[in-house]
Amino acid sequence: MSDSWKAALQDRMPQDWSREIDIFEGQMELRRQDRLDEKVFAETRLRRGIYGQRYDNGQRHDGIETRPLDFPSGDLTKGPDTMWDAPGMQRIKVPYGGLSIAQMEALADLAEEYSDAILHVTTRQDFQLHYIHIDDTPDLMRRLAAVGLTTREACGNSVRNVTACPLAGVCRDQTFDVTPYSAALADFLLGHDDVQDFGRKFKVAFSGCEHHACALVNMHDLGFLARTREVNGEIERGFTIYVGGGLGTVPHQAQVLEEFATVDEIMPISQAVSRVFARHGEKRNRNRARIKFLVASLGIEEFRRLVREERETLPRDEAWTDWIDEVPVEWERPLRAGMALNGSDRPAGFDEWYRTNVYRQRQPGYSVITVNLPLGDITSWQMRQLADIAREYVSDNVRTTVEQNIVLRWVPDADLPALFGALKAVGLGDAGAGTIVDITACPGTDTCKLGIASSRGLAAELRQRLAVRNATMPDAVKDLKIKISGCFNSCGQHHVADIGFFGNSRRSGNHKVPHFQVVLGGQWDENAGSFGLAMTAVPAKSVPEVLDALTDRYVAERERGETFQSWVRRLGRKEVRAMFQQWTKLPTYEEKPDLFLDWGDSRSYSIGDIGVGECAGEVVSLFSIEISKAESEHFDALLALDEGDYRQAEGRSYQAMLMAARALIRTQYLDVSLEADDIVSEFRTRFYDTELFFDRYAKGKFARYLFARYASPPARNGEREARQRIEEAQLFIEATHSAEARINGVIVNPA
Amino acid sequence: MLQRIGTKLFLKEGCDPDPAALIPVMQGWIQRRQLPGLLIDVADYSHVHHGPGIMLICNEGDLSVDFAEGRPGILYMRKRKHAPTLPDGLLACVRQCLLAAELLQREDSLPGLQLDLRQTRVIFSDRLRAPNTPEAFASRRGELALFAYRLYGDASLDQVHDDPRENLAVSVVAADDHSLASLLGRTAAASVS
Numbered sequence: 001m002s003d004s005w006k007a008a009l010q011d012r013m014p015q016d017w018s019r020e021i022d023i024f025e026g027q028m029e030l031r032r033q034d035r036l037d038e039k040v041f042a043e044t045r046l047r048r049g050i051y052g053q054r055y056d057n058g059q060r061h062d063g064i065e066t067r068p069l070d071f072p073s074g075d076l077t078k079g080p081d082t083m084w085d086a087p088g089m090q091r092i093k094v095p096y097g098g099l100s101i102a103q104m105e106a107l108a109d110l111a112e113e114y115s116d117a118i119l120h121v122t123t124r125q126d127f128q129l130h131y132i133h134i135d136d137t138p139d140l141m142r143r144l145a146a147v148g149l150t151t152r153e154a155c156g157n158s159v160r161n162v163t164a165c166p167l168a169g170v171c172r173d174q175t176f177d178v179t180p181y182s183a184a185l186a187d188f189l190l191g192h193d194d195v196q197d198f199g200r201k202f203k204v205a206f207s208g209c210e211h212h213a214c215a216l217v218n219m220h221d222l223g224f225l226a227r228t229r230e231v232n233g234e235i236e237r238g239f240t241i242y243v244g245g246g247l248g249t250v251p252h253q254a255q256v257l258e259e260f261a262t263v264d265e266i267m268p269i270s271q272a273v274s275r276v277f278a279r280h281g282e283k284r285n286r287n288r289a290r291i292k293f294l295v296a297s298l299g300i301e302e303f304r305r306l307v308r309e310e311r312e313t314l315p316r317d318e319a320w321t322d323w324i325d326e327v328p329v330e331w332e333r334p335l336r337a338g339m340a341l342n343g344s345d346r347p348a349g350f351d352e353w354y355r356t357n358v359y360r361q362r363q364p365g366y367s368v369i370t371v372n373l374p375l376g377d378i379t380s381w382q383m384r385q386l387a388d389i390a391r392e393y394v395s396d397n398v399r400t401t402v403e404q405n406i407v408l409r410w411v412p413d414a415d416l417p418a419l420f421g422a423l424k425a426v427g428l429g430d431a432g433a434g435t436i437v438d439i440t441a442c443p444g445t446d447t448c449k450l451g452i453a454s455s456r457g458l459a460a461e462l463r464q465r466l467a468v469r470n471a472t473m474p475d476a477v478k479d480l481k482i483k484i485s486g487c488f489n490s491c492g493q494h495h496v497a498d499i500g501f502f503g504n505s506r507r508s509g510n511h512k513v514p515h516f517q518v519v520l521g522g523q524w525d526e527n528a529g530s531f532g533l534a535m536t537a538v539p540a541k542s543v544p545e546v547l548d549a550l551t552d553r554y555v556a557e558r559e560r561g562e563t564f565q566s567w568v569r570r571l572g573r574k575e576v577r578a579m580f581q582q583w584t585k586l587p588t589y590e591e592k593p594d595l596f597l598d599w600g601d602s603r604s605y606s607i608g609d610i611g612v613g614e615c616a617g618e619v620v621s622l623f624s625i626e627i628s629k630a631e632s633e634h635f636d637a638l639l640a641l642d643e644g645d646y647r648q649a650e651g652r653s654y655q656a657m658l659m660a661a662r663a664l665i666r667t668q669y670l671d672v673s674l675e676a677d678d679i680v681s682e683f684r685t686r687f688y689d690t691e692l693f694f695d696r697y698a699k700g701k702f703a704r705y706l707f708a709r710y711a712s713p714p715a716r717n718g719e720r721e722a723r724q725r726i727e728e729a730q731l732f733i734e735a736t737h738s739a740e741a742r743i744n745g746v747i748v749n750p751a
Numbered sequence: 752m753l754q755r756i757g758t759k760l761f762l763k764e765g766c767d768p769d770p771a772a773l774i775p776v777m778q779g780w781i782q783r784r785q786l787p788g789l790l791i792d793v794a795d796y797s798h799v800h801h802g803p804g805i806m807l808i809c810n811e812g813d814l815s816v817d818f819a820e821g822r823p824g825i826l827y828m829r830k831r832k833h834a835p836t837l838p839d840g841l842l843a844c845v846r847q848c849l850l851a852a853e854l855l856q857r858e859d860s861l862p863g864l865q866l867d868l869r870q871t872r873v874i875f876s877d878r879l880r881a882p883n884t885p886e887a888f889a890s891r892r893g894e895l896a897l898f899a900y901r902l903y904g905d906a907s908l909d910q911v912h913d914d915p916r917e918n919l920a921v922s923v924v925a926a927d928d929h930s931l932a933s934l935l936g937r938t939a940a941a942s943v944s
Contacts, residue, residue, distance in 0.1 A: 005879055055791060062782045069791060071810060085810060087791065105916060112918065113755055113876045116813060117803050118796055131794070131808055133830065374798040381819065382800065384916055427800020446794065460798050600795050602775030 005139040012146040020152065020191075021145065024048050025138040032076060032084075042079025049091040049154030050137055052079065053130065054449045056086035063603025078134055087131040089447060090115075091154035092144060095186035096164035096179055096206070097125035097399035099406075101387045104398065106147040108383035114140050119383055121376040123440060123493055124161045124203070125400040126154060130447050152191060157198045157289075159274075162186035164206040165214040166401040169331050170361040170368055170409055174208030175226035176237055178215075180327040181266060182206040182224075188267050188319055189274075197278040199289030203246070204270070206239075207527055216402065216528040218254045219245045219496060221291045222273060225527070227260055238262045241269060243303065244295030247490035250727040251531045252292040252720075255300040257307065267320040272310035276303070287701040296720075332410060335395040338365025339414035350420050352471075353431040358416065361409070367416060368409045370433035371423065374463060375441055375456050376404030378428070385426040393419050402493075403440055405433060430467075435478045437466045440493060444486025444503060445598065450697055451486035453503025453514040453540050457599025459484050465544055477551045480564055481524050484516070488731055495531040496522040498564045499550065504537055504734050505605070507624070507741050508586035514540040514598040514605045517730075520550075520576065521568040530565075531723075533638060534730055535576050541595050542583040549579060573638050623740050626663035627733065630656045634729050641722050649722035650714060653729035657706045660729075660736040664693075667744060680710045693739045702728075702735035753837060755876040757828035758844040759817060760852060763865040767823060770797035772860040773805040773816050780807065786814070786850055787944040807851075811943050812844070814851055825851050825866070828876060829943065837891070838898035842941035845871060845902060849935050856931075868929050871902065872911065875919040883912055883919040891921075899923045902937060 002008035010018070027044055030036035036044075058069050071085035078084050092107070107127060111119045114136045115129035122128055132140070141151055153159055162182050169177035185204065189195055195202065204222045207214035217223025223242035228235050238260045245254025261269055273291075280298070282289040295303050346354075359368040371378075371386065378386070390398050390408060397409040411419055423429040432438050439462055442448065444455030462482065470478065485492035485502040494500030500519035505512050515537040522532030538546050558567050568576065589596055598605050637652035658676055661683040665672045672682050687693035688703045705728040714721045762768070774793055781790045789810035796802045804823070806815035810831065817826035827847040833840035855864050873895065875881035881891065888910045899906040903925035911920040929937075 002879070008879060060781075060791065063778060064782050069789060069810075071789065087808060109878055109916070113878065116794060116796070116806055116808075117819075118799065131813070377796065377799050377802075379796075379799050379802045379819075384914075457795070460795070463798070600774060602778050 005142045009142050009146040013142060014145060017145040017150060017152075018142070021138055021141045024141070028134065028138070031078065038077050038079055038082075042082065043156060045078055045134070046156035047153055047158060048137065048141065049093070049151030050132070050134060051089040051091060051155045052082050052449055053086065053088050053447045054445065054451065056083055056088065056449065057081045058083045058086065061603075061606045063606070084134065088134060089443075090129045090132045090137060090140060090151060091122070092127040092129070092149055092151050093154045093161040093186075094125050094127060094149065094400055095162050096168070096182040097166055097401060098179070098183070099398040099400065100147070100396040101390050101398075103147045103149055104383050104387040104390065106143055106149070108380040108387070110140055110143055111383070112380040117380045119378050119380070120443075121373060121378070121400050121404045121406065123402050123404065123442070123491065125163050125166075125402055126161050127400070128443075130443075150190070153195075155201075157200050157202075159189045159192075159195045159202045159204060162189070162204045162206070163215050163402060165208050165212075166399045166407050167214075167359065167368060168206070168208050170359075170363060170366070171208055171212075172360070172362045173212065174362075175228055176208065177331055178206040178208045178224065178226050179331045180323075181239075181263060184323045184327075185224075185266055185270060189270065192271070192274070194271050194274040194278065198274075199281045199283040200286055200291075202274070202277065202291065211526055213524045214527055216496065216524075217242050217245070218526070219247050219251070219493075219528040220254060221246060222270060223254055223527075224266065229260060236262065239266060241266075243273060244292045244300070245528075246290050246292040247493060247495050247531075248290065248292075249287075249488050249490070249731050250724055251490070251495045252296065252724075253531070255295060257300070257304055264321045264324060267317070268311055268314055269307065271314060271317075272307045275310050275314075276306045280306070285701075285704070287698070287704070296724075332397050334363075334366060334397070334410040334412070335393065336410075336412045336415065338363060339412045340365055341413040341416055344414055344417045346417055347421050347424075349424070349429070349431065350417055353420055353429060354416065356431045356435055357433040363410075365413055366409075367411050367413055368407050369411050369416070369419065369423075370401070371406040371408065371428050372430040372433040372438055373405050373428075374430070375439075375459055378406070382426050382428055386423075386428060389419065389422050389426075392422075403434065403438060405438070432467065432470060432478075434481075435470075436473070436480045436482060437463055437470055438481075439463050440481075440483040440497070442485050442491035444484075444492075445601075448486055448491075450489060451503065452505055453486055453516060454598045454600055455484040455486035455492055455501075455503060457601065458501065458516065458540060458543055461599050462544060462547065474555050476558060476564075477555060480551070482547075483522075488517075488734065494519050494522070496524050496528040497532065498522065498524075499547065500532050501543065503540075504737075505741075506537060506539075506586065506737065508596075509588055511589045511596050512605050512741060513586060513596055516540055516543055518546065518580065521565045523565060533573075533641070533723075533726070535573065536580050536584055536635075538580055538583040539586070539595050540598050546580060546583055553579065569642070573635070573642055577635065623663050623667050623744070626666060627660055627736060627740070630659035630663060630733055630736075633659055634726070634733060637722075637726055637729065641719075641726060644719075646719050646722035647717040650717055650725045653722070653725040654709050656729045657709065657732045660733045661687075661706060664736050664740055667740065676710060680706065687739065692743055693735065695735065695738055695742070698735065702732045705729075705732050752832070753840075753875060753877055753880050754832050755828065755830060756833065756837070756840055756844060757812070757826060757874040757876065758841060758848055759824045759826040759872040759874065760845070760848045761822055761824040761867045761870060761872070763867050766863065766865055768816060768855075768861050768864055770795070770805050770816070772858075773855075776855065776858050776860065777805060777807045780854065785854055786847065787942055788812070788847070789944070812847070814847060816855075824872070825855070826874075827851075827943075828874065833943070834941070837894040838901060839941060841873060841895075841898045842901060842938050843943045846935070846938035846941045847943050849931060849938060853931060853935070866931070868931060868934060869925045869927075871923045873898070873921040873923055878918075881919045883910075883915050883917050885910065887919055888921065891919075895921055895923070902934065903927070903929060 242254035441459035445451035483497035634656035905926035
């Protein structure tokens with residue numbers, strides 16, 4: 001028996017992967033000896049998929065006070081302000097979401113031994129394990145490598161997991177199966193020299209069709225949409241290539257880079273895009289470093305010219321094409337013969353599950369079934385049971401989804417009742433996949449150090465409440481999608497949901513109140529065809545009531561066939577906001593203390609280290625009055641956007657930023673004028689140069705939105721510019737709220 | 752050296768604590784530092800079927816009111832290096848469960864919480880050094896017997912699972928009844944920190 005995983009698995013790991021893991025283990029040792037700089041090690045660690053978690057700075061607010069966490073390794077760090085012993089997260093790439101039974105069983109073991117026996121499916125078809133100690137990561141990686149999985153570049157400034165539609169190959173509407181192409185590109189880009197010098201992360205997706213959600217190419221840095229064309233009577237495969245999309249704090253729709261690229265061009269074009277991004281992309285300011293900003297600043301025509309020029313100079317690489325002849329006609333083979341469902345006994349609950357969780361494949365007699373995972377979580381034991389179910393019914397035809405579920409493909413229809421029974425027996429037979437109860441949520445304050453509010457806590461609460469009402473809910477409501485992020489960074493993809501929420505906070509008297517910004521009207525279909533817009537922020541504890549009010553009114557007022565997006569547009573932002581008004585006026589702590597708690601948390605609400613200052617008095621502050629005017633101006637900008645008056649929308653957004661800045665300045669200097677020159681100058685001197693405006697993670701990012709707009713008014717006033725400014729103003733106002741609370745002090749615990 | 756070891760004390764049949772009530776209780780333990788070790792956070796996994804329930808994340812190991820196999824119990828899984836011998840390490844794990852049980856039983860929000868103290872489940876979460884095989888169980892039997900003797904006196908040992916993919920788990924069943932106080936006394940010298 002071997003006494004180490006390294007020895008035990010030596011012959012089962014790809015040699016280059018094994019060597020990379022050894023090198024990383026060596027770098028860990030160098031860091032322990034302080035012979036490797038912590039910043040360099042942090043990026044190295046991230047590129048191995050090892051990410052920080054909440055409290056890894058060695059401090060925790062326990063609801064009474066912020067206390068140090070005295071980890072045994074003392075001052076040893078694994079990055080700036082990141083303690084060595086602090087629990088971290090390990091992200092595991094699953095290209096196109098494809099999983100084998102051996103991989104499922106390995107993942108189950110790793111979660112049990114190194115984590116908390118929970119596997120979490122992410123919105124990029126990855127898995128995440130939480131509460132991992134960095135010392136355990138080399139063995140964890142070796143055990144993954146032995147089953148063909150890697151963590152390389154799962155985080156960090158590189159190419160993240162390449163995603164693809166989970167129905168690729170079996171979809172009734174697909175142009176062709178994108179699976180082999182996504183797998184080949186993921187393999188080509190992994191560790192490629194040209195993807196090592198990015199200023200930020202880079203996300204790639206493959207869609208087989210245009211009109212479903214598929215792989216959401218419109219919100220990706222680089223997206224591939226399957227196309228065919230006829231050449232000399234032959235059907236030729238290719239892709240429309242999109243570039244420069246992304247969610248994040250400021251969402252951008254992707255633009256078409258190439259209308260049709262043949263399959264032998266997807267690698268060289270990706271390589272050329274990577275080189276252009278590495279060469280011209282922002283490196284110093286990470287908040288403007290995603291490729292979407294480069295595409296927006298250059299314009300798609302100039303970006304395309306640079307990519308084509310780069311493409312011409314690339315030395316030919318056999319790897320671009322040597323895989324094409326090996327693309328199989330069928331990527332997968334069924335384990336069992338397809339057979340119709342007719343006549344089989346149907347167990348209780350089967351019909352509802354069949355309605356929501358079963359998709360009829362293009363291949364007669366087969367279906368895809370969705371295992372609906374609550375909050376994207378599955379236990380190690382359940383994963384082993386699911387592996388057994390896969391072994392019996394579908395073999396390795398298993399995939400993860402960006403909606404945090406798992407699908408089993410090639411299920412013979414006649415086996416569906418038995419398979420449903422098997423899933424029910426292990427707690428995986430919940431109906432409602434893809435409906436309003438199937439809520440997507442990022443980790444939020446549970447484990448993410450950027451989280452502002454509990455996205456998982458809210459998702460769990462809503463899921464529970466909606467599941468009770470599911471049977472009586474009208475279809476128009478059942479089919480809505482809810483997506484929740486713990487902050488403005490959009491990891492929960494709130495921009496592309498019918499009803500999205502992202503976490504923020506507000507102040508009432510001396511207390512902070514966890515809130516969620518309500519974002520309505522995003523589009524999941526059409527590959528994330530349009531983004532929702534923020535309406536107003538409501539207390540976290542009020543969200544269930546807000547949701548009820550919203551869906552009840554939609555059911556009552558919608559016209560025949562009217563979509564939620566259309567109804568929201570018809571209702572208008574003013575009316576939506578009026579509907580929410582009853583929840584936006586905050587009571588005092590004494591009047592309603594429960595409102596000052598977050599979901600699933602009994603502690604007085606706090607965001608990290610803020611709120612430890614002195615009491616600023618119970619009266620309504622001048623700041624509160626003035627910031628509300630900025631919010632009102634921002635709302636008017638939104639109305640102008642709705643009316644198609646982009647010039648006014650952009651201008652009012654800028655004005656809202658100025659008003660918010662002025663509100664903050666007047667907490668120190670009452671006599672500041674209304675002139676933009678004075679406001680920007682005073683704001684820069686008092687809050688930016690002093691870094692008082694900076695928060696722990698975003699630093700001065702949001703202040704620079706104001707400075708950039710002040711220095712350079714837009715050359716044109718189109719919809720894109722207006723939407724961007726509106727998003728920036730929203731984030732600037734949020735940051736101003738946070739800065740004021742941090743500077744002027746909030747008591748978060750009344751005791 | 753085996754470092755991922757754990758113990759689980761099952762609740763008596765019919766005891767089914769409300770997970771939501773456990774969150775403020777465990778957060779209170781962090782505030783008041785009521786358990787040994789470096790207590791970091793509380794994780795809520797009550798939404799998953801037969802899952803880890805509510806978990807107190809600590810540096811040395813995690814303590815949960817666990818619902819695996821549909822049998823609620825107090826589970827302590829050691830993650831980092833423990834006492835020099837396996838019996839000492841296991842006794843420290845049991846003691847952590849017992850201390851948690853004592854605290855839980857004082858909570859008004861968790862009425863009627865009772866443990867089946869005649870049985871302790873020992874778990875080895877290390878498939879390299881302790882795979883779930885009869886051979887691995889046999890090789891650890893001596894150390895397990897010593898642990899069982901120090902915890903209970905006379906006790907029997909049985910391997911729990913047949914499935915080689917599962918963790919090696921051993922059921923330790925005492926010949927006699929024991930109270931929480933007596934087991935706390937028998938484990939007084941052990942500690943996880």
